[in-house]
Amino acid sequence: MSIPFVLTGITVVTGDAIGTVHENWTVGVNAAGLIDYAGPSAQAEIPPGSLRIDGTGKYLTPGLINAHAHLFADGKPLPRIYTHPRAARSLTWFMHTQAGRMLLRKRAKDNAITQLHTGVTTLRTVGDVAYEVIATRDAIERAEYLGPRILPSGPLMAITGGHGAPQIALICDDPQQARANTRTNIRHGANTIKISATGGVTDATKIGYAGKPEMPEASMRAICEEAHNAGVLVAAHAQSPEGLRAALRAGADTIEHGSSMNDEIVDLFKNNPASLRGTSSLIPTLQVCLPLVKLDPAVTGADDVIRANAELVLTEMLSGIRSAIEHGITIGVGNDSAISYVTHANFWRELDLLQRYAGVDAATLLHAATQVNATILGLDTVTGSIEPGKTADLVMLGANPLESFRHLAAPQMVVVRGERITEPEITRIPAIDAQLDTL
Ligand SMILES: [Zn+2]
Incomplete structure (x- = not known):
């Protein structure tokens, strides 16, 4: 009370x-x-x-809603060494030790509280290391401390060597494995299931890799079927038209980041029989690529490959936002907090950047970050x-x-x-x- x-x-x-x-x-x-x-x-x-x-x-x-968050880091840029496969393997090993799990629980709590104090009263995570954010959500619901309402995903679903693997992923190399991993996350209490449909900027080793299709449609369909059977929404990281098409056809409820769209993709967003509610939405995240494109590489440490991929992703994302507005596709807001340059105090910057770089008007953006996000996440009767x-x-x-x-x-x-x-x-x-x- x-x-x-x-x-x-x-x-x-x-x-x-x-x-x-x-x-x-x-x-x-x-x-x-x-x-x-x-x-x-x-x-x-x-x-x-x-x-x-x-x-x-x-x-x-109204309290703000961050529909695309992570809580495992603070947003300080990670030195390139951490994304090297060998470093990634030892970091992943550590995170699953007792000490690693305690560290992750503390980070999830601290970062969730920071977001709350900036006005984010609800957030959805889309890629956790393990089940640390589910534990954080439960502690908040037991009123152990004051935190935001959290919809956690648990680890995301990726192919071997795919985006987010191995650090924050369960490996899904065929539909059967995909189904089993989805059930595992739901049994742990996940409120959303996240898929890596395509490559991303941070793990790209070649120019043009970000957006390359990764998980086959059949595996994504298995994930969507399992999740939807349990009434759980599916978010898909997708940064190319091929990736969007496959993820939407498989039944993804939200496309994270996004890309340019053809007529087929527009139609799939607006009428998607494989999705949980019959339509799918777009959640752009400009903060994840704009700093890498616009800031001095001497400061960001981004090499040519990262910069070129970030630029590609940014161009595609801006095109996707324009198409979504033109065709009346539902747009939510997330900022990819915890990724390099996305601190937990900066959800407001996503709205600011969408206004200035994508030309979206202020009323539409505040609406997206409140009522629309609530509707996308199935919380419209609550917040x-x-x-x-x-x-x-x-x-x-x-x-x-x-x-x-x-x-x-x-x-x-x-x-x-x-x-x-x-x-x-x-x-x-x-x-x-x-x-x-x-x-
Ligand atoms: Zn993300």
Whole structure:
């Protein structure tokens, strides 16, 4: 049970598709952590004994939802040595020792809390080392500490030598293995299943490798069938048209990162009988490639292969976003936190970059990061908007985020499930922020 409170005289930035803003509203939160009133202050009946918080001059948005997160690292760029196969093998070995598991649990907790304090009240992981994020989710649900709502994936599904393997993957080299691994993750309590349909930037050893199709459609179909049987959504990392097509045909519910699209791909997004709900969505993640393309290689340490692949992926991703908007494909938001240059304090930057580099308008983006993400993740009756009956997941700001997403960087208060964080403490990495500020 939380302490009931009312926020009075606040400007509510609803997060709807057209950027509706209500001035001088009151929002009431009951002991169950639910919103029980959201409307004009003049008509508000404030229950006696409620804690009153003056919201004059402040702005309130729904809690943000990060649909593509990882929690296993802090976002500091990894030296190239770590991605060398031998280093990767010993790191993977260590992470599965007792000490490694404890370290991962601590990182997952700390990073989830950092995201919460920046206003991310719900996040979905799409590639964990093992089941450390599932344990973190369970600890939060047992109220051991205050954290965001988490939908964890457990390790992702990849082919031998594929994207994310071996560090954060279970190996699926045929449909039978794919089916068994999907069941294993679901039995461990995964809320989502992640597939590596294509290669990625970080593991590319040749120019043009990022986006190369990896997992065959038959294995991906086996994964989707098993997951959907259990009511679990499937996210597919896919960075080329061939990869998108195979993943969508197999039944992927969300395409992560994305690429340019032809008519067949557009149609598959909009009408995908193999998906859980009949349509699929796109979750772009500009933060994962823009810094590698735009920042000085002397600073990032990115070699020619990484830079060329990052550039390829960026061009494809921007094209995919344009097609999605043109054809009315649902777009969510994620930022690939934990990957190099994506710190846990920087979800707001994804919105900022999508606005400036992909030309998406602010209202559409805030909507995507709240209501649309909630719908994509199947949480639309729970969170994503400021309405009576929804969980009180809220962010209070000193300025209107629709004017600049930078205003989201330092919330004045975050509310998750009705619990207030009145002095958010955000762990930042100033050296990285200084570089990202130049983008
Ligand atoms: Zn990712």
